[in-house]
Amino acid sequence: MSLKKYREKRNFKISPEPQGSPKKEDTKPDLIFVVQKHRASQLHYDFRLEYDGALLSWAVPRGPSLDPSVKRLAMQVEDHPIDYAKFEGVIPKGEYGGGTVMVWDIGTWTPEQSDVEAALKKGDLKFTLHGKKLRGSWVLVRTRGFGGGSKPSWLMIKHRDQYASTEDITETQPRSAVSRRLLAGIARDNGGNVELAATGDPASKAIPRKAVSKRAKPSSAAVPRKRRA
Ligand code: MN
Secondary structure, rough: OOOOHHHHOOOOOOOOOOOOOHHHHOOOOOOEEEEEEEEEEOOEEEEEEEEEEEEEEEOOOOOOOOOOEEEEEEEEEEOOOOOOOOOOOOOOOOOOOHHHHHEEEEEEEEOOOHHHHHHHHEEEEEEEEEOOEEEEEEEEOOOOOOOHHOOOOEEEOOOOOOOOOOHHHHOOOOOOOOOOOOOOHHHHHHHOOOHHHHHOOOHHOOOOOOOOOOOOOOHHHHOOOOOOO
């Protein structure tokens, strides 16, 4: 989106209106990150980071965990176009990745290392996420082995910070970050397989209004409170 017309109509020497960052080309634009929940042949979460004009992509079978003691397998897959970050809908049955896709989380990311290229080569990428669900510091570490398949295996791990938690966020926040729909709703709206898509939604969500109250609390909360007689 260009501000050319906006600026042409105004004289910023006279008007107090904001000019918009005039040296935009000098400042680094925000890098997009997205997590797409994908009910394909297997349910997984596609984690994507914008880098060098494309989205670096990993398929995370169990999705991200906010718990720093949990390492989530992340298989690196082919880079995707940046526009793909906006895609929420249905990939037709029989096509590559056929199934329902949800934008589960979206935002921007900041590398924590000055040389991202070197970090990727080394297999140790540290970054900060600024999403609606995922925030704070994370790391992707490449592992050796894992069957020696064609897809390089990495581990996605939350660093300890104020955003770390034992909350099972894929369970407690199953809805789209952009449309609030569940997978079943996205499938329904796009002519997909609603029953199959629904198998990727938490079972508890099938029961309306039933609250999921499995949030982990600090151990101090386990101490019973005294009741007043
Ligand atoms: Mn996928």
